[in-house]
Amino acid sequence: MDVFALFSARIANAMQVLFPEAGADLIARIVVEPPRDASHGDLSTNAAMIVAKPLGKNPREVAAALVEHFKHDADVISVEVAGPGFINFRIATPIWHQVLKSIAEQGADFGRSTLGGGEAVNIEYVSANPTGPMHVGHTRGAVFGDTLAALMAFSGYEVSREYYINDAGSQIDTLANSSFLRYREALGESIEIPSGFYPGDYLIPVGEALKAEFGDSLLAMPEAERTPLIKDRVLAAMLELIKADLARLNIHHDVFFSERTLHGPGGDIELTLAWLREMGMIYEGRLEPPKGKAPEEWEDREQTLFRATDYGDDIDRPLIKSDGSYTYFAADIAYHRNKFLRGFKHMINVLGADHSGYVKRLQAATKAVSLNAADMDVRICQLVRLLKNGEPFKMSKRSGDLVTLADVVEEVGADATRFMLMYRRNDAAMDFDFALVKEQTKDNPVFYVQYAHARTHSIFKTAARDFPALDFSPAALAAADIERIATPAELDLVRVLAAWPRTVTAAAIAHEPHRVAFYVHELAAAFHAFWAKGKDDPSLRFVNSDDPKLTLARLALVDAVRQVIANALAILGVTAPEELS
RNA sequence: GCACCCGUAGCUCAGCUGGAUAGAGCGCUGCCCUCCGAAGGCAGAGGUCGGGGGUUCGAAUCUCUCCGGGUGCACCA
Numbered sequence A: 001m002d003v004f005a006l007f008s009a010r011i012a013n014a015m016q017v018l019f020p021e022a023g024a025d026l027i028a029r030i031v032v033e034p035p036r037d038a039s040h041g042d043l044s045t046n047a048a049m050i051v052a053k054p055l056g057k058n059p060r061e062v063a064a065a066l067v068e069h070f071k072h073d074a075d076v077i078s079v080e081v082a083g084p085g086f087i088n089f090r091i092a093t094p095i096w097h098q099v100l101k102s103i104a105e106q107g108a109d110f111g112r113s114t115l116g117g118g119e120a121v122n123i124e125y126v127s128a129n130p131t132g133p134m135h136v137g138h139t140r141g142a143v144f145g146d147t148l149a150a151l152m153a154f155s156g157y158e159v160s161r162e163y164y165i166n167d168a169g170s171q172i173d174t175l176a177n178s179s180f181l182r183y184r185e186a187l188g189e190s191i192e193i194p195s196g197f198y199p200g201d202y203l204i205p206v207g208e209a210l211k212a213e214f215g216d217s218l219l220a221m222p223e224a225e226r227t228p229l230i231k232d233r234v235l236a237a238m239l240e241l242i243k244a245d246l247a248r249l250n251i252h253h254d255v256f257f258s259e260r261t262l263h264g265p266g267g268d269i270e271l272t273l274a275w276l277r278e279m280g281m282i283y284e285g286r287l288e289p290p291k292g293k294a295p296e297e298w299e300d301r302e303q304t305l306f307r308a309t310d311y312g313d314d315i316d317r318p319l320i321k322s323d324g325s326y327t328y329f330a331a332d333i334a335y336h337r338n339k340f341l342r343g344f345k346h347m348i349n350v351l352g353a354d355h356s357g358y359v360k361r362l363q364a365a366t367k368a369v370s371l372n373a374a375d376m377d378v379r380i381c382q383l384v385r386l387l388k389n390g391e392p393f394k395m396s397k398r399s400g401d402l403v404t405l406a407d408v409v410e411e412v413g414a415d416a417t418r419f420m421l422m423y424r425r426n427d428a429a430m431d432f433d434f435a436l437v438k439e440q441t442k443d444n445p446v447f448y449v450q451y452a453h454a455r456t457h458s459i460f461k462t463a464a465r466d467f468p469a470l471d472f473s474p475a476a477l478a479a480a481d482i483e484r485i486a487t488p489a490e491l492d493l494v495r496v497l498a499a500w501p502r503t504v505t506a507a508a509i510a511h512e513p514h515r516v517a518f519y520v521h522e523l524a525a526a527f528h529a530f531w532a533k534g535k536d537d538p539s540l541r542f543v544n545s546d547d548p549k550l551t552l553a554r555l556a557l558v559d560a561v562r563q564v565i566a567n568a569l570a571i572l573g574v575t576a577p578e579e580l581s
Numbered sequence B: 001g002c003a004c005c006c007g008u009a010g011c012u013c014a015g016c017u018g019g020a021u022a023g024a025g026c027g028c029u030g031c032c033c034u035c036c037g038a039a040g041g042c043a044g045a046g047g048u049c050g051g052g053g054g055u056u057c058g059a060a061u062c063u064c065u066c067c068g069g070g071u072g073c074a075c076c077a
Helices: A003-018 A024-028 A047-055 A059-070 A093-109 A136-154 A170-186 A201-214 A223-248 A268-278 A328-341 A353-369 A405-412 A414-422 A434-438 A445-466 A474-478 A488-498 A500-510 A514-536 A548-572
Strands: A043-045 A076-082 A086-091 A120-124 A158-165 A255-258 A282-285 A303-306 A346-352 A375-381 A384-388 A430-433
Touching (some): A003 A047, A003 A059, A003 A086, A047 A059, A059 A086, A093 A488, A136 A158, A136 A405, A136 A548, A223 A405, A328 A353, A384 A434, A405 A434, A414 A430, A414 A548, A488 A500, A488 A548, A500 A548
Parallel strands (some): A120 A158
Antiparallel strands (some): A282 A303
16 A cells, blocks of 8 residues: 555546636645655645636635545645745554555565556666676666666556667677687697787686587688687676676576667668668768767768667767678667667666766667667666775676676675665765675665564564464454554554655656665664664563463564564565574 | 766765655664564754756756766777
C-alpha cells in the first residue's frame, strides 16, 4: 500500500467533483507529499494553489472546500489550510496499521509497482572495450546501470541489460598484435613490447593458450590468415575476463551485443545507411573545422553526413571515414536501429564522463531510426577519485597505472563498493575513500545500514530468549495485535516505512537509483533512533518481558523494518546480513 | 570558441522535478552504557543555496547572464 498514492487519488477525485471546470491536466499537476516539517501533518497537497489561479478563485477558498470534503473522512484525523494555501492532512492510525499489514503480506514485493506496465526497456551499461580487465573508471557505470536495471524491474518494466562489445575497431587489431607478441613469448622468444601495444600481464595467458592450441604453426602463417584466428581467441578471453570482473560485483548482463556483427556486406550498417538515405537523412557535404582544434590537422573534404541537427544535435555527423570504412557513429546508429527493431521503445545508456559530448548525437540517432517513436535517456557517470585517508591513491598490479575493478573489490568488498558508488548522484564527481569504506562505524553508511538490518535479527534473538514459548513465525506476526502500535515514536517509524513505495516510484521515473540508497540510510537512522529511545524509556523497548502481546506487535514492526531494508538493499545489490562479524 | 555536468554549513554531500522556518554525516561543544548489540543515540553552534537580473502567489529548483571547477569537441573507439 502506498499512502501517498492512495490519498493522491482521493484528492484528485474530490477536486474533480468540487471543481469540474478544472481540466484533467490541471488536476494532474497536483502533488501530494510529506510536508518538509513533520509538525505540519502527515500529508500535504498544493491542490488549492494549483487550481485557484486558472479558475480565478482564491486559493484559501478552494482549500476550504476541500477541507470541508475531507472533514468527515474516517481515515483523516484533521485537515487544515496553512500558509498560502497548503492543505495538511493528519492520517488516522488505522491507515498506518494497514501499511504494516501490507508490508507483512507483500514481503519482498512491498514497493513493487506496475509503473512500467510491462513495457520493455533496454539498459546498456559498462560496454567497456574488450581489451583488458575492467578498471575502476568502469566500475561506477557498472554499478549504476545494474542498480538502475533492478530499480526499473522492480517498478514494472521488462528490463534487458545489455553490453555492447566494441570489437570492430583498430584497437582490436592492436589487441591481436599484442597477443601475438605474448604468443611468441610463450614459445620462448624474449620480447619487448613497443609503445602502442597493450602491455598488461593479462595477455600472457592468452599467449599460452594460443601456444597450446596452435603449437608454433602461427609463426609461419600469413598475417591475413593468422590475425582473425587470434582475434577470435583473444576477444573471447577478454570477454571472459570482463564477465568475471563484473561477477565480482554480482553484475550479469542479458545480452552481449557484438559490434562486429553489424559490419560486412548485408550487415546492419549497410542496411541502416540505405534506409537513412531513403529517408533523406543523409547528404554529402562539408563541415566547419572545430574551433578548439589546431587548423592544420583539419582536412576539408566532402563527407557523407547524417542530418543529426534535424534531431537536436549541434552539427551533422560523418558516417564514412576518408579510407572508406564506416565511422564508429555509423555503427552506433545501426546498433540503435537494431535495438528499436528488437522492440525497445525505451532505451537508457549509461556512459562515462568522457562520453558527455556523445549524448546529443546518440539521442539524435535514436530519434531518427525510430522516427521519434523511441526515447533515449543517457545517464553520465562522473569521475571517481580514489583516496586513502584523504590522499590520492594508486594501486597497480597487472595493468600499468590503472586501478582495476578487481583491486577495489578485493580491498573493500562488493557490498561496500556498490553501496558507496550509489550513495551519490551519478552526475557529480565523487571521492571514494578506502579508509572510510572499510570503517565499521556510523560514518560508513554501508555499515550503518547493514547494522540496522542485523539489529532487527538480534532483537528477535533477544525475544526468543525472553519468551521461549512465544511463536515468532510470520503467521504469528501477521496475527499480532497491531493496534498496540500507537505511540508517536512508533508511528514515526511507520511513516518512514510508508514512504518506501513512493520513493521507489519517484526514483524509477527519474532514473535516479541513488535515492534508494539515501532512503535506506534514512530508514536505518529512524530505526536506530527508535531503538535508542528504549534505553531512556523501557516501555518503548521492542521486547517487553511483562507484555507478550505488545512484544509481538512490536516485533511485527521490527519485521517490517527488516523487510523494507532488505527490499532496498536487494535493489542496490547489497547483502542484508543477519549479523555482523 | 562551442556543448554538457557541477557550484548548498569549515569538509563530503542530500534536497522527493516550483512549495512552508534549506537538511544529513564528518569535524567542533556538551550529554547518555547495572538497561533489547554504545558497531549506537540526544542536544547545541555553524548558511547571502557562486554573483546579478527575469518568470509568479512562491525559486536552491525554471530562464538569461557573468564568475569559478570538471569533461568533451571531423577522419579514434
